[in-house]
Amino acid sequence: MAPSPTGFLHIGGVRTFLFNWLFARQHDGQNLLRIENTDTTREVAEAVDHIQSSLAWLGIAWDAEPTFQLDRIDDCRGIAEQLVAEGKAYEDEGAIRFRMPNEGVTAWDDAVRGHVEVPNETIEDLVLVRSDGRPTYNFASPMEDVWDEITHVIRGDDHISNTPKQINIIRAVGGKVPTYAHVPSIFGADGKKLSKRHGAVGVDEFRDAGYLPEAMVNFLALLGWAPDGETTIMSRDELVERFSLERVSPSPAQFDYAKLDWMNGMYLRALPEDEFAHRLIVWLGEHGYDWDAELVRKAAPLVQEKIARFDEFPAFAGFLFHDVEASVDGSADVVLAARDALAELDPFTAETIEASLRAVLDTLGLKPRQGFQPIRVAVTGSTVSPGLFESIELLGRETTLARLTAAASA
């Protein structure tokens, strides 16, 4: 995985990493992170930390300390010189170039695409070592695959054209060629590579929007892979158990934000009540809301079935935490009648509130739809809210009465 200079982790890279992770777990193998920085000018330490924390959030950490391509510059140079001595490479204006075969084809059996072959005459003699002594990516990468005894290289399909070059290098040094699996890229709705203009693309953005890591993992796994035609919701363990490279689709997939929302909603609803509340409180705390945790805990069950992402909570239940402005012109009578009924109510619970308000509507001859809506607007400041009676109970008598009065006279 190559970190970008900005240190932001693209969701497409995560999907590729996830496939590596699932495959490695399934085969009791190790999943290695290699920072491919032959470019010395870039500061990658921060980026590595960032990748690490993003993947940790998703629960798909790697299995060993990351290695840096930079650290093996000398080893690469040694190999390059040896290749020159053997006549397999040659010097060219201070650089060292690899002698690619001129005839025949270079072929491999790709674990997701099947047999792929490229005419050797179309492969140019690539630079192994630059004139300033730094090895190139296409040299360092296959060498590290050999040194690290990599058995499977699962990477984006933009690397397909690099593969025959790397295979030839590995053969030249007598190394064992790993199994390659090239996974398709992820597109936005317009069929172009997924980028910022399509919506969220960085892991942090999804986290900030209030997606659950387990939903992200499930969704990402299904982007280009399916165990069968039926199953959609799968735990991490089930994913590990059922994943297979053979069933990875060779064609690119579009990132469907609507389906992600649906899936996140499924995971949110499946959470035990207290777990949902806990995660919601943590999310709010991390995103600048200093709302009373106890009240959030009590409000959580009212919204668990209604939101698909945590970031929908403030708009949905914010009225419990701050003042609202509302006017109910034309319906002041119900609102005032409701106020009077609630003023004397005891005990003040969702159950008694409902009974009391229904009685008010009966008296006024209003249908539930007609009667409750003005009250909802007065109390929550919105036509859309959690359950009215539970909301009123949580708000408390004092605030409720004040809001009813204010709305009726606004």
Next chain:
RNA sequence: GCCCCCAUCGACUAGCGGUCCAGGUCGCGGCCCUUUCAAGGCCGUAGCGCGGGUUCGAAUCCCGCUGGGGGCACCA
């Protein structure tokens, strides 16, 4: 220009020669439930890019075309 890859409902996909007048999920539409919004239940909408082959039979195999993508750096 050259090389490589890809091609089933709007989207993700199942399908690996007959059991497919193509199945599941999201979305979308309708109905039910209902204090709003959701959730849930039921019903529905919509697809094998085109043209040639092979075969008794093709979404499935082959070729061509078209369309999309990637690559052709002393970038990774």
